[in-house]
Amino acid sequence: MDGPWVNLAEQLGADLHLDLAGPGSRRAVLIRALREAIRTQRFPPGTKLPPYRSVAADLGLARNTVADAYAELVAEGWLMAKQGSGTRVAERAEPLAIATTTLTSAVAARPLIHDLRQGLPDASAFPRSAWLAAARRAITQAPNEAFGPGDPRGRIELRVALTEYLARARGVRTSPDRIVICSGFAHALRVLFPAVLRGPVAVESYQLAFHRLILAAAGVATVALPLDEEGAQVAGLTDRPDVSTVLLTPAHQFPLGGPLAAHRRAAVVDRARAGGGLLIEDDYDGEFRYDRQPVGAVQGLDPDHVLYIGSVSKSLSPALRLGWMVLPERLVDAALGAKGQREAWAGVTDQLTLAELITSGDYDRHIRRTRQRYRRRRDHLVQSLAERVPHVVPAGIAAGLHTVLRLPAGTEDAALDAATRAGIELDGLAAFRHPDAGVGPAADGLVVGYAAPPDLGYRGAVDALCTTLASVR
Amino acid sequence: MDGPWVNLAEQLGADLHLDLAGPGSRRAVLIRALREAIRTQRFPPGTKLPPYRSVAADLGLARNTVADAYAELVAEGWLMAKQGSGTRVAERAEPLAIATTTLTSAVAARPLIHDLRQGLPDASAFPRSAWLAAARRAITQAPNEAFGPGDPRGRIELRVALTEYLARARGVRTSPDRIVICSGFAHALRVLFPAVLRGPVAVESYQLAFHRLILAAAGVATVALPLDEEGAQVAGLTDRPDVSTVLLTPAHQFPLGGPLAAHRRAAVVDRARAGGGLLIEDDYDGEFRYDRQPVGAVQGLDPDHVLYIGSVSKSLSPALRLGWMVLPERLVDAALGAKGQREAWAGVTDQLTLAELITSGDYDRHIRRTRQRYRRRRDHLVQSLAERVPHVVPAGIAAGLHTVLRLPAGTEDAALDAATRAGIELDGLAAFRHPDAGVGPAADGLVVGYAAPPDLGYRGAVDALCTTLASVR
Numbered sequence: 001m002d003g004p005w006v007n008l009a010e011q012l013g014a015d016l017h018l019d020l021a022g023p024g025s026r027r028a029v030l031i032r033a034l035r036e037a038i039r040t041q042r043f044p045p046g047t048k049l050p051p052y053r054s055v056a057a058d059l060g061l062a063r064n065t066v067a068d069a070y071a072e073l074v075a076e077g078w079l080m081a082k083q084g085s086g087t088r089v090a091e092r093a094e095p096l097a098i099a100t101t102t103l104t105s106a107v108a109a110r111p112l113i114h115d116l117r118q119g120l121p122d123a124s125a126f127p128r129s130a131w132l133a134a135a136r137r138a139i140t141q142a143p144n145e146a147f148g149p150g151d152p153r154g155r156i157e158l159r160v161a162l163t164e165y166l167a168r169a170r171g172v173r174t175s176p177d178r179i180v181i182c183s184g185f186a187h188a189l190r191v192l193f194p195a196v197l198r199g200p201v202a203v204e205s206y207q208l209a210f211h212r213l214i215l216a217a218a219g220v221a222t223v224a225l226p227l228d229e230e231g232a233q234v235a236g237l238t239d240r241p242d243v244s245t246v247l248l249t250p251a252h253q254f255p256l257g258g259p260l261a262a263h264r265r266a267a268v269v270d271r272a273r274a275g276g277g278l279l280i281e282d283d284y285d286g287e288f289r290y291d292r293q294p295v296g297a298v299q300g301l302d303p304d305h306v307l308y309i310g311s312v313s314k315s316l317s318p319a320l321r322l323g324w325m326v327l328p329e330r331l332v333d334a335a336l337g338a339k340g341q342r343e344a345w346a347g348v349t350d351q352l353t354l355a356e357l358i359t360s361g362d363y364d365r366h367i368r369r370t371r372q373r374y375r376r377r378r379d380h381l382v383q384s385l386a387e388r389v390p391h392v393v394p395a396g397i398a399a400g401l402h403t404v405l406r407l408p409a410g411t412e413d414a415a416l417d418a419a420t421r422a423g424i425e426l427d428g429l430a431a432f433r434h435p436d437a438g439v440g441p442a443a444d445g446l447v448v449g450y451a452a453p454p455d456l457g458y459r460g461a462v463d464a465l466c467t468t469l470a471s472v473r
Numbered sequence: 474m475d476g477p478w479v480n481l482a483e484q485l486g487a488d489l490h491l492d493l494a495g496p497g498s499r500r501a502v503l504i505r506a507l508r509e510a511i512r513t514q515r516f517p518p519g520t521k522l523p524p525y526r527s528v529a530a531d532l533g534l535a536r537n538t539v540a541d542a543y544a545e546l547v548a549e550g551w552l553m554a555k556q557g558s559g560t561r562v563a564e565r566a567e568p569l570a571i572a573t574t575t576l577t578s579a580v581a582a583r584p585l586i587h588d589l590r591q592g593l594p595d596a597s598a599f600p601r602s603a604w605l606a607a608a609r610r611a612i613t614q615a616p617n618e619a620f621g622p623g624d625p626r627g628r629i630e631l632r633v634a635l636t637e638y639l640a641r642a643r644g645v646r647t648s649p650d651r652i653v654i655c656s657g658f659a660h661a662l663r664v665l666f667p668a669v670l671r672g673p674v675a676v677e678s679y680q681l682a683f684h685r686l687i688l689a690a691a692g693v694a695t696v697a698l699p700l701d702e703e704g705a706q707v708a709g710l711t712d713r714p715d716v717s718t719v720l721l722t723p724a725h726q727f728p729l730g731g732p733l734a735a736h737r738r739a740a741v742v743d744r745a746r747a748g749g750g751l752l753i754e755d756d757y758d759g760e761f762r763y764d765r766q767p768v769g770a771v772q773g774l775d776p777d778h779v780l781y782i783g784s785v786s787k788s789l790s791p792a793l794r795l796g797w798m799v800l801p802e803r804l805v806d807a808a809l810g811a812k813g814q815r816e817a818w819a820g821v822t823d824q825l826t827l828a829e830l831i832t833s834g835d836y837d838r839h840i841r842r843t844r845q846r847y848r849r850r851r852d853h854l855v856q857s858l859a860e861r862v863p864h865v866v867p868a869g870i871a872a873g874l875h876t877v878l879r880l881p882a883g884t885e886d887a888a889l890d891a892a893t894r895a896g897i898e899l900d901g902l903a904a905f906r907h908p909d910a911g912v913g914p915a916a917d918g919l920v921v922g923y924a925a926p927p928d929l930g931y932r933g934a935v936d937a938l939c940t941t942l943a944s945v946r
Contacts, residue, residue, distance in 0.1 A: 064616045064618060067616045068618065071616070071629050071630065071633075074629075120621060123617045123618055123619070124617040124620075128612050131612065131822070132608065132609055135605065135608055135822075139601050139604065139605055143537045143540045143541055143544070144537050144597040144599075144927060145537060145541065145596055146596070146792060147596040147597075147599035147789075147790040147792050148593060148596040148790075148791070148925070149792070156544050160544075183818075317621075317821065318621070318622050318623065319620050319622070319623040319821035320820045321819070322820060340659065345656075346794070347793045347794045348792035348794075349608075349793065349822065349826075350820045350823065454617060
């Protein structure tokens, strides 16, 4: 069985090519074809499969598609992967019964071709080399106690690096002992409510629904603030003295896109100061601004009345689960107590590596590079829309990794249906609307993330989007 | 200011050596001396400090002690560290006010010399090279989608590797899609209660208090099971049909040390089967068994009625925050729902790296090596006790990273006080006793972890412990 590998393209060629041209994800088709060939013993146990790259070349597939298909079949027990000796059909040809059904249905449920979901950076842009180089330096140099039980605030190296970085890049004023490392924004909300802060909380009338759901699960009611071209209308809170906490995305309103106007930034801070309140600042994509200097964090205006939360989910990868809270001093102990000394927070290796990545300047270089890349993508999207569907005007394009396409009233559902048929995954504006929000000027629309597809797939995705939009005008 | 560094030993020598000989941690003394020298401008802004190793050599300190002191002072703003150009006194000689007070008190509160706490592996044994090599292979080879939003169950590579490893090393029978990656045991408990499982839960009458506290915070009552030399007396549950879930440490009762007897393993599974119940198996140190083959997991007896939880907290480091639940199929979806798709779980780089570490065999090699090391430590402890305090008999020494030293009735508090005076940190048995537990045969005792100190410090720690025990007899 150690001979040359079976030639997939030859063995499955005709059928497979035919299938790959049809509907459904190419990965799912490949998995199905391979599984069938193994089950029917067309590929008997021990058969050596070709490496990803040759299958990819033979069948005209992305290498990752083949890699994913192999991984799935390894997980299901059909294939065995062994370092150095490639991938083979499993010797016991009897796959794990449970795995097969579950994973098959998971695959079948994902006929996704064009990923235009908001909130995701380009996974292929993760700076693997820089990350590994930083990890090598950081892990080699770390003191032994780094691998001990650890500081519940997070590694001192990372908190020091963030203090300097956030001051420089985002205008955040803090010190390392007011930073608490967490897994990201959702984790921060769960830590803070209800143990540290109480509701009701004022939120923007358009926001990520799962933030509201986390608050609701903690028994915290939300009050929707109307939005206009200057951002959230915080003045509306004058008759709500019971609302002491406000949760905003001041640098780049999510999802509508504008920055909070300067006088409103001042107003929300003044209100917090006067009433002992707090602004929770969700700085989810503050690094990605295309028109001018980044809009600084509101936190810099008053570190004692703003709780700033950021993460690497947009700048590096959401899969790192690495974020930070910058807390007013009076809340630090309560937040640490609520978080728990042994509870989930980021692993020490990632913390040390990010600290080194920041200190070495590689983090800045990566952000500059991806900012340029996303800017080019944004420009291509804006230009394509102008040429092919000029009635669709993108909004909120000065920053971030997404844009909002306003649609004629009543057409959002039809546009989403058409997108789904075209294999495009994205969300409509309705998905972000607070249940108490009046249906405002931005009532119908699509939220288009332009960062997620790999470079090779991006133009095709925009093309499919334009075709779809033209069909529902 | 780019000249040679200030010679610390010369400048601070006499005072410092004097102080270092006195009470309190050496790190705290060094920090205090350095801070004083900077504050009084004896070391003016820009002064270059010598590298760790030369300070360590000059002053007779561990290199990590010096590194920690530098890191603390960087955090406080007294020093600046810059890659490649060493550590200097900060240019703006005005340190961060908040940092100073907080960190100073944190340092003052830690005059720890001998760390004999249970539950901690030797932080200096973390396999940095093997980890970095695995990280390089894993991160280089990972498909792009690894850096996308991710699978809430955790990376498929890790779940596949764990399926194979847990079967081989612990007798666990599962498939990758019944594994959910989490941050460790505490995280698993928080995910499971109250969303997936209901109380009351039967627990061992000696256990980690924070497990009980997590359950209590979730509104879950616990019922204490008495312990004898065969482990938890599960038969006592016959008159408690309301208790359907049992939480045990079957491989190595924590903290008393014995394995659960075979007939009791069978009984707890039979009970779960008969009543639709569940055993939660906390396999916290199953890899470390010294007398014979590891005691296999109870999960292997009935994967549908045992929920198995493990982690790398003992085998690699608690700072990785990396663990796994092996779930009965019927609970998988509920656990994933409770965990949340965006909530804290381990970062993808650690997941991929651990998968590669396991697949390559380096994880097994590391465990074999540390097992030998801990076994030697255990032997040294047992022998020292026999020679110097023969009336103190260690229990539960066939496995794990700790032992229990039974003490004459009524002497635990005095022993703990004496240990604190001798600079030894450890816990008494009372800290692990369930409030409803009858005070049994093991009423007074110390729980001695023998893994935490670095190799160089271990013999001194055992020596101090023996001296302390001799003084309280």
